[in-house]
Amino acid sequence: MRKNTIIPIFIACLLFIGTLFSFMNKYANEITPFKADADNAGLKLPDGFGANKIADNLGRARHIITTKDGSIYIKLMRLVNGKGILFLQDNDKDGKYETQLAFGDYLGTGITIKKGYLYASSDKEIFRYKLDDAEKVIDPLKPEKIITGLIAGKQHQTKSIVLDNDDNVYVNIGSPSNSCQEMDRGLESKGRAGCPILDSAGGIWQFKADKLNQTYVDGVKYATGLRNVMGLDWNTQNNTLYVMQHGRDNLSSSWPKLYTDKQSAELPAEVMYMLKKGDNAGWPYTYYDPFLNKKILAPEYGGDGKKEGSKEFIDPIVAFPAHMAPNGLLFYTGNMFPERYKNGAFVAFHGSWNRAPEKQAGYFVVFVPFKDGKPAGKWEVFADGFSGVNEVIVPKEAQHRPCGLAQGSDGSLFVTDDVKGAVYRIGYTKK
Amino acid sequence: MKKIICAAILMIGFILNSTAQTTKKTVAKAPVSPSIVNGKLVYTKYCMVCHQIDGGGVMGLNPPLSKTEYVLGDQKRLINIVLKGFNTEIEIDGDTYANPMPGLGHLTDQQVADVLSFVRNSFGNKASVITPAQVKVVRASK
Numbered sequence: 001m002r003k004n005t006i007i008p009i010f011i012a013c014l015l016f017i018g019t020l021f022s023f024m025n026k027y028a029n030e031i032t033p034f035k036a037d038a039d040n041a042g043l044k045l046p047d048g049f050g051a052n053k054i055a056d057n058l059g060r061a062r063h064i065i066t067t068k069d070g071s072i073y074i075k076l077m078r079l080v081n082g083k084g085i086l087f088l089q090d091n092d093k094d095g096k097y098e099t100q101l102a103f104g105d106y107l108g109t110g111i112t113i114k115k116g117y118l119y120a121s122s123d124k125e126i127f128r129y130k131l132d133d134a135e136k137v138i139d140p141l142k143p144e145k146i147i148t149g150l151i152a153g154k155q156h157q158t159k160s161i162v163l164d165n166d167d168n169v170y171v172n173i174g175s176p177s178n179s180c181q182e183m184d185r186g187l188e189s190k191g192r193a194g195c196p197i198l199d200s201a202g203g204i205w206q207f208k209a210d211k212l213n214q215t216y217v218d219g220v221k222y223a224t225g226l227r228n229v230m231g232l233d234w235n236t237q238n239n240t241l242y243v244m245q246h247g248r249d250n251l252s253s254s255w256p257k258l259y260t261d262k263q264s265a266e267l268p269a270e271v272m273y274m275l276k277k278g279d280n281a282g283w284p285y286t287y288y289d290p291f292l293n294k295k296i297l298a299p300e301y302g303g304d305g306k307k308e309g310s311k312e313f314i315d316p317i318v319a320f321p322a323h324m325a326p327n328g329l330l331f332y333t334g335n336m337f338p339e340r341y342k343n344g345a346f347v348a349f350h351g352s353w354n355r356a357p358e359k360q361a362g363y364f365v366v367f368v369p370f371k372d373g374k375p376a377g378k379w380e381v382f383a384d385g386f387s388g389v390n391e392v393i394v395p396k397e398a399q400h401r402p403c404g405l406a407q408g409s410d411g412s413l414f415v416t417d418d419v420k421g422a423v424y425r426i427g428y429t430k431k
Numbered sequence: 432m433k434k435i436i437c438a439a440i441l442m443i444g445f446i447l448n449s450t451a452q453t454t455k456k457t458v459a460k461a462p463v464s465p466s467i468v469n470g471k472l473v474y475t476k477y478c479m480v481c482h483q484i485d486g487g488g489v490m491g492l493n494p495p496l497s498k499t500e501y502v503l504g505d506q507k508r509l510i511n512i513v514l515k516g517f518n519t520e521i522e523i524d525g526d527t528y529a530n531p532m533p534g535l536g537h538l539t540d541q542q543v544a545d546v547l548s549f550v551r552n553s554f555g556n557k558a559s560v561i562t563p564a565q566v567k568v569v570r571a572s573k
Contacts, residue, residue, distance in 0.1 A: 077491075154518065155492075155529040183516070186533035253480045254533075261480075353489040356479050396487040396495075419490065 029134070031070025031410050032090045034336075034427035041424050044385040048338070048430035051383070054097045054414075058086060058421030062109040063160065063328065063404035064414055065118075067135035072097065072406070075111040075120055077158070077418060084108060085120055087137070088423075097423065103140035109158035109230070110171075111404075114209065119169065121159040123152035126171060128209070146208075147171065149215045151201045156228035162241070164234050167209045170241055171219075174228035175202035178249050179300045180284035185250050188257075191300030195284050198224055202283055204232070204243065204275065225281040225313060226273070230350075231329030231405075237343055238373035241275045244326035244347055245316075248287055248298070249354040255299040263305075265355035268296070270324050271316030272345070274373070282313030290319040318345075318375050323352035324362030327403045327418075331370070334411025337428050344370045346382065348402040348415060353395045360392040365402050365415055383426060386417060466560055470549025473542045477535055478550075486554030494521065494528045497554040506561060510569040513543050540566040 036050025043051040060077035067073075074086045083102035090097045110121035118129040118137055127143035147169070150159060153176020160172045178185050180195040195202075200216060203224035207214050222241070231244035252264030259267070268287035273279070286295040286309025295313060297303030320326070328348035332341050344367055351363035364384040369377040387398035395401075400417035408414060412427040481493040488495035496502050501509060501521070516534035520527055538546070540563040548560035 154520070154531065157529065183533055184518075184531045186516070187535070187537055189533070250480065253477070264480075353483070353492060354480065356483055357475065394483040394485050394487050395489045396483070396485070401490075 029069045031066075031408050031412075032093045032095055034410065034412050034425065034429070035095050036427065036429055041422075042385050042388060043383050043424065043426070045383055045426065048428055049383075050427055050429045052095050052425045052427070053422055054090070054095060054425045055088060055099075055423040056420065058099070058423065060418045061086075061403065061416040061421040061423060062158070062418055063111045064406040064416045064423070065111050065113050066406045066408050066414060067113065067131075068409050069134055070409060071100075071135065072414065072423070073111055073113070073118060073120075074404070074416060074423070075108050076421075077107055077109060079105070079107050084122075085111070085140075101137075101140065103137070104143070110161035112161055112163060114163040115167075117209070119146075119161055119163065119209075121161050121171070123157045123159060124148065124150045126159065126161060126169060126207070144212055146210070146212055147214045147219070150205075151176070153177070153201070156201075156246070158230065160230050160232050162232050162234050163209055164239065164241070165236065169207045169209045170222060170232065170234070171205050171207065172226070172229040172232060172243070173201045173203060173205055174246075175283065177284070178227075179254075179298055181254070181300050185254060187254060189254065189300070191284055191298065197284075202226060202228075204229065204241065206277075220277075222277055223273075223275040223279040223281065225279075225283045225285075227283040230325075230327045231347060233329045233331050233345075235331050235343075235373055236333065237331075240373060242329060242331070242345070243273050243275060244329050245271050245273065245281065245283070246325055247271065247322060248283070249323065251299070258299050258303075258305045261357060265358040266291075266322050268322055269316070269319035270322060270326055270349075271320070272318040272326075272329075272347070272368075272375075273314060274317050275314075279314050280312065281316075282309055285309060286313055288316055288319055290321070293319075318368055318379060320347075320349075320366070320379060321361055323354040325350035325352060328405040328415075330405040330407060330413075332407060332411075332413070334407050334413075336411025337413075340369055341367065344368055345375075346405055346413065347379075348405050350401050350403055350418075351387070351392060351395060351398055356394070360395060363387040363392055363398050363401055365405070383415065383424075386415075386424075464548065464560055466545045466548045467552050468549075469542075470545035470547070471553075473538065473546035474549050474553075477538065478546065481530065481532070486550070488528070491526060492528055492530045493532075494523050494526075495554075496550050496556075498556060499523050502550055502556055503558050506565065507569055509547060510543060510561065510566050513538065513547065514566075514570055536570075540564075540570065 041051040041053035059080040085104035087101040088097040106122035126147040129137040156174025181189040183189040205219040206222040228246040229243040252259040269290035295309035297307040327350040349362035367382040386400040403418040404416040406414040415424040486496040518531035544563045551558040
């Protein structure tokens with residue numbers, strides 16, 4: 001009796017393992033076919049889209065990049081077991097990714113892939129790792145240090161990075177200050193004359209991708225007057241750099257005679273700039289008022305909330321509500337989403353804190369339609385519900401906060417969360 | 432019969448429960464020091480923007496004020512944090528905070544005492560009040 005059942009079970013097992021292997025083989029070098037979770041991972045999405053939580057509890061997951069076979073690299077802002085970069089794969093193709101390797105003994109935010117190298121940033125340096133044909137890091141222990149000695153203040157310390165097609169790296173160096181005041185965020189504290197911070201921070205610097213140990217003297221100050229940039233992307237349609245600035249805070253707590261708390265919650269706009277070499281976006285001298293649609297002179301430099309800022313500074317190309325903290329920017333070049341998404345911009349808003357006592361805003365991913373490198377319509381909320389609550393009164397309530405964005409080889413969109421370290425994958429499922 | 436007993440038990444439970452609640456309410460209504468009441472106004476105006484309505488702070492940017500060693504510990508240090516500001520690499524619950532805290536030395540001794548008394552008795556904290564005289568001494572000894 002026993003023997004009679006063992007043999008069929010044995011055969012069934014073999015068959016099962018066999019089909020499993022052939023299934024795994026079929027997609028071994030491809031990204032897992034997209035399949036949404038039943039509850040869309042808790043996200044609210046436009047009609048026809050679905051979401052799948054592909055990983056969770058990774059730590060402070062910041063920026064993310066995918067490989068052509070669907071593996072992913074994630075940069076961590078706090079070390080986990082002493083490591084700051086995670087490499088994840090979905091070998092059994094069940095839609096959930098597992099960490100295969102943790103490496104890099106430095107924390108940070110920036111990570112990207114270009115021409116056979118993985119680039120990753122600490123708060124003061126940029127490293128690169130040679131990749132094999134499958135875009136796997138060949139020697140995780142021996143990165144090349146390409147840039148070193150960058151200023152990292154206590155605030156706005158993170159370095160976001162992107163490359164163009166001509167072997168240049170663009171690095172954000174955030175200003176270690178809110179508005180270049182003599183006493184940072186202090187009451188009615190004036191702006192420092194000729195804001196010296198701008199010499200070595202508050203802008204985007206350009207370096208060579210393939211030269212070792214570059215410092216400030218080897219780099220070019222590509223654009224200045226940017227308080228802090230976290231989301232940035234190189235638009236390959238028009239070969240141009242686009243950035244999202246984190247706008248200034250504390251208008252009413254520093255200047256209570258000029259701004260009410262409500263005005264302070266709604267000013268200034270979080271803005272997108274299209275940057276050309278030599279551009280100056282005006283921080284700390286101006287900010288952008290989305291109600292007056294004007295650059296306004298900062299109170300630290302003689303402004304009263306109405307006086308216009310200098311015309312020498314560039315205008316933003318998109319203005320969003322204040323303080324929502326844009327942490328990721330991605331131009332969509334994939335084919336999975338409907339045609340109107342092609343070449344448009346996704347922005348991950350980490351969510352505000354500087355709106356108290358008003359309720360907070362952001363905590364979502366938005367989409368801006370683009371045509372020929374210019375916005376071609378109003379921005380719209382694309383993915384919401386990360387916070388897990390109806391409205392966020394205090395930032396601590398948000399269970400997840402979107403941070404990094406990446407496009408999968410199949411055109412699906414990956415979003416990281418840096419509260420718990422969830423990773424979401426958003427796909428289009430309508431046939 | 433059983434039903435009546437059940438109802439009676441429920442009734443008794445209900446009455447006991449509501450009396451318990453009224454006693455709780457009277458306890459909560461015990462006079463709060465006026466300093467703490469005024470301190471809430473100072474907090475709302477000068478601190479809430481960063482430390483938030485619930486004193487919970489903001490991940491990675493502004494620290495929480497609940498049961499920290501700074502709020503409950505050395506009172507001179509606490510008073511100085513408000514008078515002179517604070518910008519070191521403090522670590523609370525394994526996290527660090529990127530923003531600086533500006534000095535709020537423009538607040539009066541009374542306001543500083545009030546806001547600290549409020550903070551030390553809110554957000555889960557329970558500690559002695561701070562007096563204007565204490566603030567005055569610390570301010571003078573800079």
